[in-house]
Amino acid sequence: MTYIIAAVVVLIAVVVFGSFSRKRIYKQIDRLESWKMDIMNRPLTEEISKVKGLTMVGETEEKFESWRSDWDEMVTVELPNMEEALFDAEESADKYRFGKAKGILHHIESRMQAMEERIKAISAEIDELITSEELNREDIIEAKEQFSEAKKYFLTHSRSLGKTAVLFEEEFTEVNAKFVQFDELTSQGNHLEARKILVESIEKLKEARSKMESVPELLVMLLSDLPSSLKDLQDGFFDMEQQGYVLNHIGIDKEITAMNETITKLLEKVYALEIDETQKGIEQLNAEIDQLYDLLENEVVSKQFVIKEKEVILQSLSDLQLDMEKIRAEADMVALSYQLDHSDVEVHKRLEKLFTKLQTRFSIIEQSIEEKKDSYSVIREMMEEMAVQLEDVKKSNHEYQEKLISLRKDELQTKEKLKELRRKLLEARRMVQKSNLPGLPDHYLVTIEKAESYIIEVSKRLDDKPLEISDVTEVLEKALEAVEEGYRETAEIIETALLAEKLIQYGNRYRSSYSSVSVRLIEAEIAFRNYQYEEALTIAGTAIESVQPGILKEMEINLKQKI
Structure with missing residues (x-):
């Protein structure tokens, strides 16, 4: 029973698969049948017939016969053969020979695709031929x-074309041919x-006209403008040398000789109608x-810079020399009181x-200017470099001076405080004296x-060599305290x-x-005199308070207001 069921299932599966x-x-x-019918109905015959309007000789006749032969082959041989092949594929499918049917269909599709491409090529060739004929006309x-x-332009401007006129005549002869x-x-x-010959002729004609328009201007530049510019340049160079400029670094003679040689080479290029290269060379x-x-x-x-900057640098050097002398004196003074670091001395x-x-x-630099050894541009570079170095030295000098001042800062502050203490004691x-005390x-x-x-x-400690500022500071604190006490007692x-x-x-x-009261006042007078x-x-x-309470406070207030 199981085998029967299995057989039935397999049979059903085969039937379903075969049907699908x-x-x-x-x-x-x-x-594919629809595609075949579509190809058969293409109006290619009508397209090929359009060529009959042209002169049926030479290339036109050959192409016409080729296109008609190809189309006839497709319609009378290839498409009917495809019809037969489609029947064979259908028959193979009915007999469950699916592999064979697929192979036939694949071959038919390949052939039809090739036919499509050939039809498109024929249509394109027809359009190209007809269009070429129309455009040519x-x-x-x-x-x-x-x-x-x-040709008229050439005859009018032939004199301005110089040696190139012969070449343009050859160009016209070639175009006419x-x-x-x-x-x-x-x-x-x-x-x-x-069509190909005509397009080449038109391009050659356009190129010749463009070159004819460019040549006169190029010849003017090479035969007149550029030589004139070089002469002006050489004259200007000579005038500047007469004015005292040193211009050896420019090598003007060598440069002008080389440029004149270039002009000669560019003229040869113009005479060979190498216009683009000539224009680039002129640029x-x-x-x-x-x-x-x-x-x-x-x-x-x-030169203007050198003349102006010379005075500026001279003044800067003078100022820097004064600063150096001040710092040297400052360093000598500091050295008397302080032990300078080796690095400070080296700086x-x-x-x-x-x-x-x-x-x-x-x-x-001064000698170079006076004896005209170098060009002003070289001297300027020397001055600019020197100005930078001057600023560096000024900056380093200032930093060194600040360091020296920093070393003496405590000493200077102590001396300043000492001056204040003396002034305060003198004021006391x-x-x-002003109070007229007995x-x-x-x-x-x-x-x-x-x-x-x-x-x-x-004051004595400040004169010690070497100076021990910590000891000085300690004594200064005592002096400050004593002076403050003395000043306060003076006022009191x-x-x-x-x-x-x-x-x-x-x-x-x-x-x-x-x-x-009289007795007490006598005692007070005795104490005052003592x-x-x-x-x-x-x-x-x-x-007095015993007879007039509050009088002491009142008199204190009045006295402070007056003071």
């Missing part, structure tokens, strides 16, 4: 008109070949002439050497003497003395009324 394959082949057969008229115009050849080919029905010559003029102009500009030596080299170089003495207490004198001694010690003593004096004077009004101003103020203040 046969449908696919039928579909291809239908497509139109273009030959225009070409002969252009030929006539070019091609026109004759064109007429012969056309009469023989060789329209395609005639190159003009560029070279412009370059030489640029070199001469550069000499003029360089200074290097700057001195560079400056000497700059002076030497400037002397060489003037304040005392005398000064011993403790104040001690304070002032201590401040003066510190100032003297700082003067204020206290003035207030005590005012209180004693004010208290005199109470002497007769209050015996106790320079005990603070004690005098305390005694007088206590006495």
Whole structure:
């Protein structure tokens, strides 16, 4: 039972597959049949018939017969054979010979594709032949008109064409011969070949006309303009030499000789009608002439620069020399007090050497200008390089000077502070003198003497060689403290003395009324005369406050406002 079922399944599968394959082949057969009918219905016969309107000789007749023969072969032989082959493919499919059917169909499709390509080629050749004949009829008229115009132009301008006139006559003869050849080919029905000859003739005519228009201008440039430019250049060169310019580096004679040789070669190219190469050569010559003029102009500009910059550099060297002398003195002074690093000493030596080299170089430049050894452009380059070096030395010089100043910074600051302390101490003495005090207490004198001694010690320490700035700073701090203390005590003593004096004077009004006040004021006066101003103020203040409370505060305020 199992075998029977399997056999039935296989049979069904074979039937289904066969049916599907046969449908696919039928579909291809239908497509190829339609394609075959389409080819048979092509109007190629009508297209071929268009050629009958042309003269049926030569190339035209040969092509016409070839196209008609090919089309007849396709219609009467190849397409019927394809019809038979399609029947064979259909029959093979019906018999389940699918491989054979596919092979036949593939062969038919290849043949039909080849037929399509041949039909397209025939149509294109027909169009080309007919179009060529039409264009030839139109273009030959225009070409002969252009030929006539070019010939007239030639006759009118033949004198300006120089030696090239003979070549243009040959060109016209050749073009005319091609026109004759064109007429012969056309009469023989060789329209395609005639087309090729006509196109060549038109291009040759256009090229000849273009060259004829270019030649006169090129000859003028080569025979007149360029030689004149070279003469002007040589004259200008000579004039500048007479004015003292050094122009040996330009080598004008060699350059002009070479350019004259180039002009000769370019003339030969013109006479050979090598127009493009001649134009390029002329452009190159003009560029070279412009370059030489640029070199001469550069000499003029360089001379102006040299004359101006010479004074600038001279002044810069003078200024730099003064700076170098100042720095040398500064370095010597620093060296007395400080141990300079080896690198700092080397920097200074290097700057001195560079400056000497700059002076030497400037002397060489001056000599070169005076004796006219070098061109101004060369001297300018030397000056520009020297200006850069000058700036470098100035910058390095400034940096070295800043370093020296930095080394003495603490010393200079200490000296400046010392000056301030002396001024402040002097101001304290003037304040005392102005106040007309009867005398000064011993403790104040001690304070002032201590401040003066510190100032003297700082001054001595600054003169030590080598200078130990840390020791100086330590003593300076003590001096600052002592002077501040002395100045503060001066102000306090003067204020206290003035207030005590005012209180004693004010208290005199109470002497007769209050015996106790009178006694205390006498004690205050004794203390005042003994320079005990603070004690005098305390005694007088206590006495007067006992009879007029608040008077001390009031007088303090009034005194401060006046001070």
